[in-house]
Amino acid sequence: xxxxxxDAVVTGEAASATGSMTGTRIRERRLVRGxxxxxxxxQAGISPSYLNLIEHNRRRIxxxxxxxxAEALNVDAQAxxxxxxxxxxxxxxxxxxxxxxxxxxxxxxxxxxxxxDLHKSGQHRxxxxxxxxxxxELNRLEEFAGRFPGWAQLMVATLxxxxxxxRRAEALTDRLAHDPHLAASLHEVLSVVTxxxxxxxxLTDTRGLEPEWQARxxxxxxxxxxxxxxxxxxxxxxxxxxxxxxxxxxxxxxxxDRFLGAAGHHFAPLEVGGDGDIDALLAAGxxxxxxxxxxxxxxxxxxxxxDAAALPQARLLDxxxxxxLEPLALAQHLGIPLARVCRRLAAMPEDAVGPIxxxxxxxxxxxxxxxxxxxxxxTRLAGACPLWPLFRLMAQxxxxxxxxxxxxxxGTRPVRxxxxxxxxxxxxxxxPPLLRATMLLLPAQGDDVSAALPVGTSCRVCxxxxxxxxxxxxxxxxxxxxxxxSRF
Amino acid sequence: MAGQVLVIEDEPNIxxxxxxxxxxxxxxxxxxxGGEGAMDAVRERCADLIILDVMLPHRSGFELLADIRADPxxxxxxxxxxxxxxxxxxxxxxxxxxxxxxMTKPFxxxxxxxxxxxxxxxx
Numbered sequence: 179x180x181x182x183x184x185d186a187v188v189t190g191e192a193a194s195a196t197g198s199m200t201g202t203r204i205r206e207r208r209l210v211r212g213x214x215x216x217x218x219x220x221q222a223g224i225s226p227s228y229l230n231l232i233e234h235n236r237r238r239i240x241x242x243x244x245x246x247x248a249e250a251l252n253v254d255a256q257a258x259x260x261x262x263x264x265x266x267x268x269x270x271x272x273x274x275x276x277x278x279x280x281x282x283x284x285x286x287x288x289x290x291x292x293x294x295d296l297h298k299s300g301q302h303r304x305x306x307x308x309x310x311x312x313x314x315e316l317n318r319l320e321e322f323a324g325r326f327p328g329w330a331q332l333m334v335a336t337l338x339x340x341x342x343x344x345r346r347a348e349a350l351t352d353r354l355a356h357d358p359h360l361a362a363s364l365h366e367v368l369s370v371v372t373x374x375x376x377x378x379x380x381l382t383d384t385r386g387l388e389p390e391w392q393a394r395x396x397x398x399x400x401x402x403x404x405x406x407x408x409x410x411x412x413x414x415x416x417x418x419x420x421x422x423x424x425x426x427x428x429x430x431x432x433x434x435d436r437f438l439g440a441a442g443h444h445f446a447p448l449e450v451g452g453d454g455d456i457d458a459l460l461a462a463g464x465x466x467x468x469x470x471x472x473x474x475x476x477x478x479x480x481x482x483x484x485d486a487a488a489l490p491q492a493r494l495l496d497x498x499x500x501x502x503l504e505p506l507a508l509a510q511h512l513g514i515p516l517a518r519v520c521r522r523l524a525a526m527p528e529d530a531v532g533p534i535x536x537x538x539x540x541x542x543x544x545x546x547x548x549x550x551x552x553x554x555x556x557t558r559l560a561g562a563c564p565l566w567p568l569f570r571l572m573a574q575x576x577x578x579x580x581x582x583x584x585x586x587x588x589g590t591r592p593v594r595x596x597x598x599x600x601x602x603x604x605x606x607x608x609x610p611p612l613l614r615a616t617m618l619l620l621p622a623q624g625d626d627v628s629a630a631l632p633v634g635t636s637c638r639v640c641x642x643x644x645x646x647x648x649x650x651x652x653x654x655x656x657x658x659x660x661x662x663x664s665r666f
Numbered sequence: 667m668a669g670q671v672l673v674i675e676d677e678p679n680i681x682x683x684x685x686x687x688x689x690x691x692x693x694x695x696x697x698x699x700g701g702e703g704a705m706d707a708v709r710e711r712c713a714d715l716i717i718l719d720v721m722l723p724h725r726s727g728f729e730l731l732a733d734i735r736a737d738p739x740x741x742x743x744x745x746x747x748x749x750x751x752x753x754x755x756x757x758x759x760x761x762x763x764x765x766x767x768x769m770t771k772p773f774x775x776x777x778x779x780x781x782x783x784x785x786x787x788x789x
Contacts, residue, residue, distance in 0.1 A: 361751075365721050368750035369677045372772040376683035379775045384690070391686070398679045 200244070202324030203258050205233035207251045221250035235324060266323050269334030274314040359429050363413045370406045374399060412468070430470030431558055435548055437467060437475055443536075443549050444527050448483045450490040456480065478547075482525060489514050489522045495530055498523075503531065505596050505618055506578055516578055517600040520618040524549050535593075535619030537562075541572060541612065551619040554593040555585060555635045563634040564647045568597035568617035575599045575613055582622045584630040586641050592622040592630035669786045670694045672713035674704050674730070675748065676722050684717065687775045688782060701725030705733050708740060715786035720749040720756070728763050735764040744785040748773075 208218050219229040223246060231237045232247075239247075240259070248255035315322075323330040377395050381387065387395075437460075447453050456479045460472065467475060489512065501507045505523060509516040524536035535551025545558050556562065562569075567581045576599070582592040596618045601611035622630070634640030637650045671693045675681050678699065685695045698707040701722035708716060708730075716734065720727035727747060735741050744766040749756055751770075760768045766785050769777065 365750040368771045369680065372750075373677055373679035373683060375772045376687070376775055376778075377679060380683060380686055383775070394682075395686075398682060402679055 199235060199320055199324035200239060200259050201231075201233045201235040201237070202327075204229075204247055204251065206327070207253055207258070208233075211251060213251075218247070218250055222246040235321075266327070266330055266334060267319060269337060270319050270323060270330055271316070273333055273337040274316055274319070360413075360416065363409065363416065367406065367409045367413060370402050370409060374402045374406065377402070408468075429558070430468060430474050431545075433467050433471030434474045434478060435558075437471065438478065438549070442528065444525055445479065445482055448479060449486045450492075454483060456483075481521075485518055485521050485525070489518060491522075491526065494519075494522050495526065498531060503534075503620055506580075515600060516598045517614075517616045520596065520598065520616050523618060533621065536616065537566075537568065537619070538614055538616040539568060540614055543569065546614065547616075551593065553585075553591055553621075554583070554595075554619050557636055561636055561649075563636060563640065564649075565631065565633040565645075566597075566617065567595045567631070568599075568615040571597055571599045571615050572613055575601070575611065582624075582626075582630040583633045584627050585633055585635060591625055592627055594620040594622045596620065668692050668694045669714040670696065670711065671715045671717060671782060671786065672708065672711045673697045673717045674699075674701075674707070674722065674727070675717070675719040676700045677719075683775075684778060687779060691779055691782075693782065693786075701727075701730060704730050708734060708743075709737070712740070713743065715782060716743055716745045717782075718745050718747050720747055720751070720760070728759060731760075731763045731765060746781055746785055 208215070215229055215233070216226045219226040222229070222243065224232075224243060228237070232239055232243075244255050244259060248258050251258070377398050381392065381395050381399070384391075441459075445452075445459060447455060447459060456476060459479060460467065460475055493512070494508070497508050497511055501511060503523070505516060505519050508514075508523075509519045512519065514522075520536060523531060524534050526534070528534070533551050534549075535554060535556075536547055536549040537545060537556055538547040539545055539562065543562060543564070545556065545562060548556055548558060550556060567579045567583070571577055571579060578596065578598045580594065580596045583595050584592045597615060599613045599615045602614050603612055605611065632642065634642055634645065637645075637648050638652060640648075640652050642648075643652075671688055673681055673684050673688075673695060675684070675697070676699055681697045681699065685697060688695045696707070696711050696713065698704050702724040704722070704725065718727045718730060722730070727749075731745055731747070734743060734745060745764070746767045746769060747760045747765040748769050748771060749760070757768050767781055769781060
């Protein structure tokens with residue numbers, strides 16, 4: 179046992195196992211500065227042999243010696259005493275724990291003092307395979323971190339990367355398992371494969387199959403083969419691009435949006451006096467719509483034609499010229515339901531009525547129609563913001579609601595939302611009507627943001643941190659105090 | 667008299683193939699496409715066996731099966747469920763809903779015939 183002064187505690191062999199790595203840091207700093215051990219010892223007023231013990235973590239130091247060494251090395255004493263050791267050690271223990279789980283799974287024993295003693299005494303195993311799977315020496319973690327800080331940091335960084343990748347893999351797995359679009363695509367592929375397998379089997383196994391049946395099943399095979407090729411290509415694109423990456427694998431609704439958007443949501447042939455040919459419109463769009471999107475587009479265009487017949491463009495624009503862009507006044511003046519007036523306004527050419535957007539949702543909140551408008555962002559992905567005025571109306575059918583809204587990060591100009599509901603389908607006895615809500619988006623009449631209702635896009639991409647309506651965390655940096663959701 | 671099988675499926679070419687192989691095996695086959703109006707078809711046909719797809723437009727096969735099992739007249743009709751999802755939870759869901767048998771797509775014609783004969787008896 180040695181006692182040099184009051185600032186050093188002699189710890190003997192135990193220091194290397196349980197002491198801090200202050201000595202190692204002192205040695206590293208000294209070498210970085212190109213100082214000889216004797217030179218640093220002189221500056222700190224201690225003997226070179228004593229510094230040697232300190233540098234090898236054989237003596238714990240503090241007080242004046244630590245301060246003098248820190249001053250001589252031009253570093254902060256706290257950095258010498260503690261460094262980033264705690265986080266590094268925690269990371270290493272975590273890595274050892276992961277390895278321990280692997281070891282336990284493979285039948286390896288936990289590290290023991292006996293293992294350490296073997297190393298200390300210079301005994302080496304000759305079994306290289308055993309070396310490859312040795313559990314980490316937990317009782318020498320500090321020594322490892324002190325002697326090889328770069329390798330230790332690399333090990334922790336590698337652990338963090340592995341953990342991050344595991345989390346991402348888990349998230350992707352979860353998403354794939356619950357992705358409705360993927361489930362529908364796989365179902366389609368398997369259904370077509372079933373039809374092909376069954377049909378091919380009939381053709382090969384049925385003796386004396388009548389020519390008309392043969393022709394019929396050959397035709398079915400041809401159709402199904404084409405469908406399978408299309409479905410498989412879409413599926414491969416989807417899996418290759420990954421869900422939600424903005425790649426060209428679109429849901430039928432997204433394809434519909436793209437089709438309607440390409441036409442500016444206005445279809446002159448379906449207006450009164452047009453030729454009304456929906457098939458020609460779909461073919462002329464230049465977009466290869468999938469079957470689902472094609473069906474949706476047909477439905478949307480039939481509804482457009484019915485709306486146009488009930489409220490022709492010329493009549494609507496005359497009324498707008500007389501009353502302005504006031505949907506409620508227009509509905510009353512024209513004797514047309516408000517929801518239809520909203521749809522027709524959104525279908526007018528922009529050069530006639532200016533920028534107008536439209537969103538319609540069903541009772542579950544799913545977006546059915548989405549005509550975007552500059553200054554108001556809406557997406558079908560991840561659901562809408564429940565603060566949008568149209569969601570209030572599901573509990574108050576028949577009411578019309580007009581509110582100025584402002585979304586975060588979208589400039590200072592608010593957007594006016596005029597929302598209403600309509601019943602879908604024929605009345606059913608003793609059943610409430612199935613509602614659909616529509617919200618027309620118009621430029622607000624004023625620029626007063628403070629009077630506008632703060633709303634979002636979708637929780638996942640909304641930075642408002644204090645919103646009572648939040649249903650999932652945002653991927654964006656949070657914005658404090660911006661949402662006054664209590665006004666909702 | 668031949669046993670009657672009602673096929674409720676939304677893939678027209680699967681309907682055609684199943685109809686063909688069952689007809690050739692001596693079954694009287696009736697079909698209905700999709701979930702809408704399917705329960706009316708079930709009541710109208712009073713089939714000896716119902717082949718029911720799980721994923722149907724408008725109504726799922728599980729919902730239809732629940733209605734069939736709740737019907738005092740039709741409740742004991744054997745139901746063979748078809749699905750493209752063969753996971754254990756889907757099988758368990760089918761069992762809980764009262765399916766007599768569960769067949770995963772793609773199946774072979776011989777598997778289909780064997781299942782129909784087992785559930786509805788020989789023709």
